Amino acid sequence: MSRFPILVFEGIDGTGKTYHINKVKKYLKKKKIKFVSIREPGGSKNSEKIRKLLLSKRNNFHKLSDLFLYIASRNENVELIKKTVKSKLVLIDRFVDSTIAYQHYGQKINYNLINLFHKLILKNIKITHTFLHTINRKNLNLRLKFKKKDRYDSFNLNFYHRVQKGYLKLTKKNLEKYTIVNSNLSNKNKENLIKNKINKILKI
Numbered sequence: 519m520s521r522f523p524i525l526v527f528e529g530i531d532g533t534g535k536t537y538h539i540n541k542v543k544k545y546l547k548k549k550k551i552k553f554v555s556i557r558e559p560g561g562s563k564n565s566e567k568i569r570k571l572l573l574s575k576r577n578n579f580h581k582l583s584d585l586f587l588y589i590a591s592r593n594e595n596v597e598l599i600k601k602t603v604k605s606k607l608v609l610i611d612r613f614v615d616s617t618i619a620y621q622h623y624g625q626k627i628n629y630n631l632i633n634l635f636h637k638l639i640l641k642n643i644k645i646t647h648t649f650l651h652t653i654n655r656k657n658l659n660l661r662l663k664f665k666k667k668d669r670y671d672s673f674n675l676n677f678y679h680r681v682q683k684g685y686l687k688l689t690k691k692n693l694e695k696y697t698i699v700n701s702n703l704s705n706k707n708k709e710n711l712i713k714n715k716i717n718k719i720l721k722i
């Protein structure tokens with residue numbers, strides 16, 4: 519393999535995405551598959567600095583400033599991803615689709631503007647597969663009540679539904695590039711769904 523896979527985990531807050539990323543990391547370690555795991559915003563050293571700014575409770579940036587910071591945070595990861603993919607699998611907790619879902623579908627920022635930024639910074643980084651974690655309205659409501667408060671947790675339920683609908687629209691554009699991990703399924707079922715797909719991608 520000249521390039522190793524890039525696997526992305528997406529979904530609105532409270533879908534159990536982090537739980538499954540941790541399971542995948544354990545699985546890869548068990549199989550002795552080398553990987554690097556990045557979370558966005560954050561990842562590289564510089565990107566983590568931007569994360570602090572973005573997710574601080576006192577952040578009341580204008581939505582365009584927010585967009586610029588998410589893009590800046592991603593830009594600071596580009597070199598790291600390009601280098602890593604030559605020798606290791608890359609796991610990314612949120613990537614391009616988060617910005618389209620949250621900033622375009624959620625915050626209603628122009629799609630072409632976001633696309634332009636991505637074209638400028640990403641060059642030839644290609645995502646192999648995305649695991650989109652979804653949740654139904656009732657469960658989302660319940661989970662958001664218990665989640666710690668940060669930047670986006672103050673948004674209401676409708677915002678998150680708009681964002682999730684946006685994510686689902688993205689999957690329709692390229693179905694084979696996505697696995698939808700529905701939170702209504704049991705954890706075991708979800709784990710198997712993800713594991714089977716990874717096995718297929720890695721041919722193991």
Ligand code: TYD
Nearest residue numbers: 530531532558559588612613616617620670
């Ligand atoms: P984080 O605490 O990492 O949440 P999670 O565990 O749900 O991933 O917070 C990341 C927040 O940033 C989350 O609310 C989604 C938001 N976000 C955007 O709005 N746009 C983006 O491009 C990215 C990467 C994240």
